Amino acid sequence: MKPRLNVIWNEIYCKRCILCVEVCPVGILSLEMDEIVEKPGCIRCYQCERYCPDIAIEVMDEGEKSS
Amino acid sequence: MIDRSYKELLKLKRFPHTWCPGCGIGAVLKNVAISLRELGWNDRNTTVVSGIGCSGRMAGYMNLDAVHTPHGRALTAAEAIKTVRPDLNVVVLSGDGDLGAIGGNHLLHTSRRNPNITVFCNDNEIYGLTGGQAGPTTPKGTKTITSPRGEIFQPLRLGRILTTQAPYFYARTTVYHLNHFKACIREALFWKGFSFVDIISDCIELNGRRLGFKTAHQMFKWFDERFHIVEGVRDHLKDDELGIAKREVEAEVKAEMEVEKEPKVLIEGLKLFTLEELKHFDGTDGKPIYIGYKGKVYDISTSPLFQGEKRMRCHIAGKDLTRDIEIAPHGEDLVYHFPMVGKLKVKAEAEK
Numbered sequence: 328m329k330p331r332l333n334v335i336w337n338e339i340y341c342k343r344c345i346l347c348v349e350v351c352p353v354g355i356l357s358l359e360m361d362e363i364v365e366k367p368g369c370i371r372c373y374q375c376e377r378y379c380p381d382i383a384i385e386v387m388d389e390g391e392k393s394s
Numbered sequence: 395m396i397d398r399s400y401k402e403l404l405k406l407k408r409f410p411h412t413w414c415p416g417c418g419i420g421a422v423l424k425n426v427a428i429s430l431r432e433l434g435w436n437d438r439n440t441t442v443v444s445g446i447g448c449s450g451r452m453a454g455y456m457n458l459d460a461v462h463t464p465h466g467r468a469l470t471a472a473e474a475i476k477t478v479r480p481d482l483n484v485v486v487l488s489g490d491g492d493l494g495a496i497g498g499n500h501l502l503h504t505s506r507r508n509p510n511i512t513v514f515c516n517d518n519e520i521y522g523l524t525g526g527q528a529g530p531t532t533p534k535g536t537k538t539i540t541s542p543r544g545e546i547f548q549p550l551r552l553g554r555i556l557t558t559q560a561p562y563f564y565a566r567t568t569v570y571h572l573n574h575f576k577a578c579i580r581e582a583l584f585w586k587g588f589s590f591v592d593i594i595s596d597c598i599e600l601n602g603r604r605l606g607f608k609t610a611h612q613m614f615k616w617f618d619e620r621f622h623i624v625e626g627v628r629d630h631l632k633d634d635e636l637g638i639a640k641r642e643v644e645a646e647v648k649a650e651m652e653v654e655k656e657p658k659v660l661i662e663g664l665k666l667f668t669l670e671e672l673k674h675f676d677g678t679d680g681k682p683i684y685i686g687y688k689g690k691v692y693d694i695s696t697s698p699l700f701q702g703e704k705r706m707r708c709h710i711a712g713k714d715l716t717r718d719i720e721i722a723p724h725g726e727d728l729v730y731h732f733p734m735v736g737k738l739k740v741k742a743e744a745e746k
C-alpha cells in the first residue's frame with residue numbers, strides 16, 4: 328500500500344464506492360488499482376471522513392502525521 | 395482532532411457491513427451513532443428497534459439492546475418497550491417500505507398516541523432488499539423493476555400524513571445535506587413525543603443504476619436538485635422542502651402541565667451554594683454528586699447512570715445545568731426525581 332500523508336484508509340472496510348474521491352474539494356484522492364490513493368495537497372477538511380458510509384477513511388490527527 | 399468515540403456504539407467486529415458500496419444506510423447508521431454519543435445515550439439507557447429490509451439491518455450493528463422485529467412491526471415493539479420502560483430512550487431505525495407500506499397502519503396509530511420515541515426512516519424510495527420494486531414512497535413516473543414504464547401511482551406523502559394533528563414532529567433531510575441531516579437527528583432526539591425523520595437516501599444498486607446514476611455521489615447531486623432546505627420551523631413542509639415541521643400541544647393544555655411539574659419545596663431554609671462550592675460535589679472520593687438547576691441544587695448520586703466507574707467520570711457533576719437540561723429530552727422530569735438539597739447563588743447575588 329502507498330504511504331499515507333494525511334488520511335488513513337481501511338482497505339477491509341472500504342467498498343470502493345468512491346464517495347470520498349468525489350467529495351474531496353481539492354481532488355487529491357483517487358481509486359487506482361483497487362486502492363484509494365492520496366496525492367499531496369490535503370487541506371484537512373474532513374469531507375472524505377464525514378461522507379464515507381463505511382467508516383473506512385479517517386484524517387490523521389496532527390500528531391500521527393508522517394509529514 | 396475530531397471525536398470518534400461514536401464508534402463505541404457500533405459493532406465494528408461485524409464490519410464491513412452488509413450494505414452495497416455507496417448505500418446511504420451506512421451514513422444513516424453512522425450519523426445516528428454520532429448524535430446518540432453526543433447526547434450520552436448508551437447501552438444503559440437506550441434501545442434500538444428495526445423492522446425488515448436493508449435498512450432494517452441497522453439496529454443489529456449498534457452496540458445497544460436491539461430488537462429486530464418482523465416486517466412492518468418496528469413501531470409496535472418500540473411503543474411496547476416505551477410503555478413498560480418509560481425510562482429508556484427508544485429509537486427506531488428502519489426503511490420507507492417497512493414503516494410506510496406494511497407498517498403504515500402502525501405509523502398512523504403510533505403517531506396518534508404520541509409516545510416519546512424517535513424514528514429514523516431511511517427513505518430510499520424503493521424496496522431495496524427484495525430487488526428494487528416500487529414502494530409507497532416511489533415518486534410517480536420512476537422506473538423500477540415492477541414499473542418498467544414508470545410508476546403510475548402517486549406516492550404516499552409521509553410529510554403530510556404525519557403533520558395533520560398536533561403534537562407532531564416531522565423532519566425531512568437527505569444523506570447529502572450532512573449538517574442539516576445532523577441537526578434534524580438532534581432535534582428529533584430532543585423532541586418529547588413521537589418524532590419522525592424522513593431521510594432521503596440512495597439505493598444505488600437497485601434503484602440508482604436503473605435511473606442512470608453511476609455512483610452514490612451522482613444521486614446525491616440529484617437530491618440537491620430535487621430538494622432545497624428551508625430555514626426555521628414550519629407547520630408543514632412542501633414536497634420539495636427539507637426542514638422541520640413541528641407543533642406542540644395546544645397552549646392552554648401545556649401551561650397546565652408546566653404548573654404541575656414544579657416540585658414542591660419540602661425543606662424551609664435550604665443551604666445556599668455558590669457555583670464554587672457546588673463544584674466540590676463531583677462524586678469523587680465518595681462525595682455525593684450535586685447539580686444545579688433553575689436556582690436549586692439537586693443530589694443525583696442515586697441515579698443508575700452514574701454508578702461505579704461512571705461515577706468518577708460524571709462530567710455533569712458539580713455544575714449548573716439549567717441551560718443543558720432545558721434542551722435535553724426528559725431533562726426536567728429527571729431532575730425532579732432527585733432530592734433537592736439546597737439553593738444556588740446565582741452570579742448577581744454572589745457578587746453582592
Ligand SMILES: Cc1ncc(C[n+]2csc(CCOP(=O)(O)OP(=O)(O)O)c2C)c(N)n1
Nearest residue numbers: 447448449465489490491492520521522523
Ligand atoms: C411479511 C413480509 N412480507 C414481505 C417481506 C419481503 N420484504 C422484505 S424487505 C421488504 C421491503 C423493505 O423495504 P424498505 O423498508 O424500504 O427497506 P430497504 O430494503 O429499501 O432499505 C419486503 C417487501 C417480508 N420479509 N415479510
Ligand code: SF4
Nearest residue numbers: 341342344345347379
Ligand atoms: S467513501 Fe469510504 S468506502 Fe467509499 S471509497 Fe472512500 S473510503 Fe472506500
Ligand code: SF4
Nearest residue numbers: 351369370372373375
Ligand atoms: S480531508 Fe479534505 S482535502 Fe483531505 S483528502 Fe479528505 S476530503 Fe480531501
Ligand code: SF4
Nearest residue numbers: 414417448522597598
Ligand atoms: S440494495 Fe439498495 S438499499 Fe439495499 S444495501 Fe444495496 S444499495 Fe442499499
Ligand SMILES: [Mg+2]
Nearest residue numbers: 489490520522
Ligand atoms: Mg426502502
